[in-house]
Amino acid sequence: MAIGRIVGETVRQMAAAMQPGMTTRDLDEIGAAYLKQHGARSAPILTYKYPGSTCISINDEAAHGVPGKRVIQAGDLVNIDVSAELDGYFADTGASFPVPPVTPEMTFLCECTQMALDLALDAVTAGERLSVIGRAVESVAQRSGLRIIRDLGGHGVGRALHEDPRNVPNYFTNRAKERLEEGMVLTIEPFLTYGSGRIYTAKDGWTLKTTDGMLAAQYEHTVVITKGKPILVTAV
Numbered sequence: 001m002a003i004g005r006i007v008g009e010t011v012r013q014m015a016a017a018m019q020p021g022m023t024t025r026d027l028d029e030i031g032a033a034y035l036k037q038h039g040a041r042s043a044p045i046l047t048y049k050y051p052g053s054t055c056i057s058i059n060d061e062a063a064h065g066v067p068g069k070r071v072i073q074a075g076d077l078v079n080i081d082v083s084a085e086l087d088g089y090f091a092d093t094g095a096s097f098p099v100p101p102v103t104p105e106m107t108f109l110c111e112c113t114q115m116a117l118d119l120a121l122d123a124v125t126a127g128e129r130l131s132v133i134g135r136a137v138e139s140v141a142q143r144s145g146l147r148i149i150r151d152l153g154g155h156g157v158g159r160a161l162h163e164d165p166r167n168v169p170n171y172f173t174n175r176a177k178e179r180l181e182e183g184m185v186l187t188i189e190p191f192l193t194y195g196s197g198r199i200y201t202a203k204d205g206w207t208l209k210t211t212d213g214m215l216a217a218q219y220e221h222t223v224v225i226t227k228g229k230p231i232l233v234t235a236v
Helices: 002-017 024-037 043-048 104-123 131-144
Strands: 055-058 061-063 077-086 089-098 154-156 163-168 185-188 191-193 199-201 208-210 216-218 221-224
Touching: 002 024, 002 077, 002 089, 024 055, 024 077, 043 077, 061 077, 061 191, 061 216, 077 104, 077 216, 089 104, 104 131, 104 185, 104 191, 104 216, 104 221, 131 191, 163 185
Parallel strands: none
Antiparallel strands: 055 061, 055 077, 061 208, 077 089, 089 216, 089 221, 154 163, 154 185, 185 221, 191 216, 199 208
């Protein structure tokens, strides 16, 4: 799916251009230009009239950070989340990028969150229950001593940014008993933090921040469920 490659490459282009001293609006404009160049439309703008083409969240901002005047600093942890539409299809991807100098704590958080995504990707196959995703993420959180941000999770995606299943939990629950079916398209996106795992909405009405000011990390792919390994639509 072309839109998957486009959003994946948009994240890569933004990460490569990111440097201390630039604003999050500067970084967002790089993403917006790449999407426009490839004929794609920002999904947050299209769906929610979001005030930016991409979501850029820094340090204790877990998700939906609004691009603006904030200056990216050395030592920041920057999450870039890009979702867009092309020819009626949507895809969504994201990753967290430490800005040097990188602390061991930041490295550990990012490595564990990436591991949680990788284990979840290994677990999903047609016939399994949706809960295998949460079980995989939870296993990493428990071993590492990190907390899952339980209010944030994956979702179905395809002809709209958010489709059924509307919530893909990053923690194990028997309520996530839906069977994964071949051809199902969804996002897998664990969020981990050192803190309590609780979040709140900032004054801008969009940005979700940890209540205790602790770092948060997220890694995300849009995938297609198969009888074997999932297809990573947003891989580049």
